[in-house]
Amino acid sequence: MIGLPDFPWDRLTPLKELAASHPDGIVDLSVGTPVDPVPAIVRQALADASDSPGYPQTYGSERLRSAAAGWLRRRHGVVLDQANVLPLIGSKELVAWLPTLLGVGPGQRVIFPELAYPTYDVGARLAGAEPYAADGLLALGPERVPLVWVNSPSNPTGRVLPAEHLRKVVSWAREHGAVVASDECYIELGWEEQPVSILHPDVCGGSHEGLLAVHSLSKRSNLAGYRAGFVAGDPALIKRLLEIRKHAGMMMPAPVQAAMAVALDDDEHAEEQRARYAARRAALRPALEAAGWKIEHSTAGLYLWASNGTGCWEQVRALADNGILVAPGDFYGTAGERHIRVAVTAGDERISAAVRRLQ
Numbered sequence: 001m002i003g004l005p006d007f008p009w010d011r012l013t014p015l016k017e018l019a020a021s022h023p024d025g026i027v028d029l030s031v032g033t034p035v036d037p038v039p040a041i042v043r044q045a046l047a048d049a050s051d052s053p054g055y056p057q058t059y060g061s062e063r064l065r066s067a068a069a070g071w072l073r074r075r076h077g078v079v080l081d082q083a084n085v086l087p088l089i090g091s092k093e094l095v096a097w098l099p100t101l102l103g104v105g106p107g108q109r110v111i112f113p114e115l116a117y118p119t120y121d122v123g124a125r126l127a128g129a130e131p132y133a134a135d136g137l138l139a140l141g142p143e144r145v146p147l148v149w150v151n152s153p154s155n156p157t158g159r160v161l162p163a164e165h166l167r168k169v170v171s172w173a174r175e176h177g178a179v180v181a182s183d184e185c186y187i188e189l190g191w192e193e194q195p196v197s198i199l200h201p202d203v204c205g206g207s208h209e210g211l212l213a214v215h216s217l218s219k220r221s222n223l224a225g226y227r228a229g230f231v232a233g234d235p236a237l238i239k240r241l242l243e244i245r246k247h248a249g250m251m252m253p254a255p256v257q258a259a260m261a262v263a264l265d266d267d268e269h270a271e272e273q274r275a276r277y278a279a280r281r282a283a284l285r286p287a288l289e290a291a292g293w294k295i296e297h298s299t300a301g302l303y304l305w306a307s308n309g310t311g312c313w314e315q316v317r318a319l320a321d322n323g324i325l326v327a328p329g330d331f332y333g334t335a336g337e338r339h340i341r342v343a344v345t346a347g348d349e350r351i352s353a354a355v356r357r358l359q
């Protein structure tokens, strides 16, 4: 039996019940789940493709891969052939299975940030490898490492890694034979800073060798319920992933492929969604600050990374007493034990309720 950590969200249940007992109901800013509608054009594309009796291709349709490559070029300055795109059934499954798919195993380390989305650790464990949280790679010395994860903008901190930092990671990885997997699922949500893709020429010098960028439609297009993402990058790595995923049946349903292609081609709905998150963030941030929280990083992404100096569970309880549920920082690593993560994903009415309660 593989040793997996307890599912962290289960530990929050008693405080969720406490927050839910507020007379005006809970404001749930814990899980970053989208609450706004799926764009009408995307729903239409899903409906139009609903008569899909045959098996879909694991590789995805050329239409979908071209839409992904087009979006990367148009929005992120990344030039890549559509052949080097592979659809994902949401990006979480790749995060959890990438070490296994790459053949990483016992005695090898999978590196990820000290404050991180917990699934990087889970993926290392599923492969029987050693999860290793480290922000600085130099401390690893000459050891050969199979896989390094980066995540910019970060969950939970909203921190952006500048091109120069990513460039150093890429050159370190190339010297050590490591694959760099860059989780870019919040890349469209830059606020005070603009995130850059690992595949951008300023970062990788124009070669995608050893690099994979992982993207998600969950937040950009409110498609968390559809399970829609993709991975793109090194042609040899994409080919290897495709081979195994074909054998393992990891294929995106055809109607979702059709819907995702339409979502990738359209920027209007993404701008509308960005504006909603910007407004919620602009309301919540000063309210938290006025109530004694200091916000750190958080220049991009969906979260405010905040601390009032006390332990994270004390902060979660204080807010839950007021009917507001947030995530304790220690869900993301011991370095988060004095922070909370506040998601800006509630609807406008609930965000206004949170702002009132913080006063």
Ligand SMILES: Cc1ncc(COP(=O)(O)O)c(C=O)c1O
Pocket (backbone or CB within 6 Å): 032, 089, 090, 091, 092, 093, 095, 117, 151, 154, 155, 183, 185, 215, 216, 217, 218, 224, 228, 229
């Ligand atoms: C950093 C990070 N990576 C990946 C995911 C998974 O996203 P999805 O599976 O919806 O594409 C999330 C979800 O919140 C995340 O925060």
